[in-house]
Amino acid sequence: MNTDGLPIPAAEAAPAAAPLDALRRTRWLGAVPRATLEHLGKQAVLHRVPAGSMLFDQAETPAFATFLIGGSVELLAVRGEDEILIELVEPVDLLLPAAVLSRQPYLLRARVLEEARLMLVAADTFRHAVAADHALCLAVLACQAAQFRRQVKQVKNVRLRSAEERVGCYLLRLTTTANAGEPVRLPLEKRLIASQLGMTRETFSRSLGVVAVHGLRVEGEWVLADDIDAARARFPTDPLIDGAEAVTPLPLQASRENPRRRP
C-alpha cells in the first residue's frame, strides 16, 4: 500500500497490534485488505479513555475518525443543560462516520460510558483511505447503513409505542436472548435503559411495576420472566423495531458482468 509519509504523532506506534487484531476480526471489515487496515493503523493514535470523558462535542468539526474498539460510548443530543441519549455505541463501530466523511460538524456529543479503547485516525487520512480503497469504502457504507437503520428503529420505537410497551418489549427481548426460565441481568443501569427508551427514570421505574403484572418481573438488576406467554401477548415485539441491526457486509464481488467497460 501507499506510504506517503504523513506526519503523525508516532507516540504509540508500537502497540498498534492489539487494536489492529480487533479490526481484523471484525466481520464488517472482513473484506478490507490487511494492507489498508495496517496503513490506517500505522497512522493511528491509540487511546484508552476512562468513563465519563467527552470525546467530542456537538458542533465540533471532526479531526479524527474514531474506531470504537472496546468499551462503549454514548451519543447525546444537547441543548443547554439537557442531554438526550440518541444512541449507545458498542464495539466495533465508527463514531458518527457521517460527520467525518462529509466534513461537517458533529451533531452530537460523544461521551465514554464504559472505559473505551479507541483508534483515532486523522480525518483526512481516513477520507483518503476511503477514497483510495474500494473495499474499505464498501465496509464504511455498510456500517453507515446499519447506523441509519438503527436510528430509524429507535425513532419508530419511541414514536409508535407507549412507554409501557417500550419497557415490555425491551425486557422481552432480553429474556428471549437467554435460556428460558433463567433470570437475565440488565445490561445497563436503569437510568441508562430509561434514556435509551426515551423516558425518564421515574417513568421507567413505574413502568416496571405495571409490566410485572404481565409476566415480566424485575428485581434489582435481574429480570424474571414469570409468564412469558402473557408477556408476549401483551407486548408483541416487531422485528422491524426490536430486531438487532447488525452490519451486513457488502460483498465486493469479483463476480460476473464485472462492468469493466470503458476504454
Place this chain on the structure above:
Amino acid sequence: MNTDGLPIPAAEAAPAAAPLDALRRTRWLGAVPRATLEHLGKQAVLHRVPAGSMLFDQAETPAFATFLIGGSVELLAVRGEDEILIELVEPVDLLLPAAVLSRQPYLLRARVLEEARLMLVAADTFRHAVAADHALCLAVLACQAAQFRRQVKQVKNVRLRSAEERVGCYLLRLTTTANAGEPVRLPLEKRLIASQLGMTRETFSRSLGVVAVHGLRVEGEWVLADDIDAARARFPTDPLIDGAEAVTPLPLQASRENPRRRP
C-alpha cells in the same frame, strides 16, 4: 430500453434520456462516470407514479433501488392504522438505500406525495454496480451519510424542542430563505408540515396562533414576518438542527495509485 407500456399520460414520450440527464446533473453523482450511470439507466425501469401510490411497504424486501428523479415521497412508520411521517424525500435522492444495500426488509412505507418520477434499478444490479464502481460507491456513501444526518437532526428537533418552538423555527427558517419583508408561501399543506414537525394538525394550528404573537403570522398559505427580530429572539434557530443537510460529495481524489478517471 425497456418500453413496458407505462401507465399515465403520453407526456413521457422522451424515454431514458431525461432521467439520465437528471442524474448526470445531480451534484452528488457528479463524480460517477457517465458509463456507470448509463449502465444503470440501461437496466432501469422508468416510472411516473401518481400521488398516493404506495411504492413499497415496510417489511418488504427491496426488489429495486429507487432513484427519486422528480416529485416527492413520504416515508412512513406504520403500526396498525397509525402512520407517522419519518421523512419527506425530495429529488434527486435514493429511497432507503440502507435497506437495498444490506438486503434487509424496509423499515418504512413509501408513498408518493407529489407525482413522482422514478428510476428503478433491480436491487442486485444496483449492488453489483456499487461493488464494481468505486465512484458510485462513494456517491452512495455520501448520500447515505446525508440521510443519516437528516434523521439525527429530525430527532433532535422533536425531542429537544416544544411544539411551539418547532413551529417558530420552521417558519423562521422559511422566511430567511427569501427576501426580507416578502411574504413566503408554505411549501406544503399544513397537515404535512405538522407531520414533519412531529405533531397533530390541531396542535400545529394552535401553535400558529401563539407564534403570531412573536412576530410570525401565517395567513392561509402565506407567512408574514411581522417582526423578525422578536421572532429570532423567541425562536433561536440552531444550524445543528435547522440547517439543511445537503449531500456532500466525497472526492474520489485523483491522488496516488488511482489512475482511472477522467479521459
Place this chain on the structure above:
DNA sequence: CTCTGGCATTGATCTTGATCAAGGCGGTCG
C-alpha cells in the same frame, strides 16, 4: 463505623400535546 453521594422507588401534581367534537371555508362535480 458512620457519612456521603449516586441510584432507585414512590407519591403528588403539573404540563404538553393528543383526542374528540363541532363548525367553517373553499373547492369540485353532479
Place this chain on the structure above:
DNA sequence: CGACCGCCTTGATCAAGATCAATGCCAGAG
C-alpha cells in the same frame, strides 16, 4: 346551483409522561 369532501380552525376534555419532592438503599471513603 347545491351537495359533498378535504382541509383547517377552535373549543373542551383527557391522558401520558414529566417534574418536583421525599425517602430508601447501597457502596465506597474517611
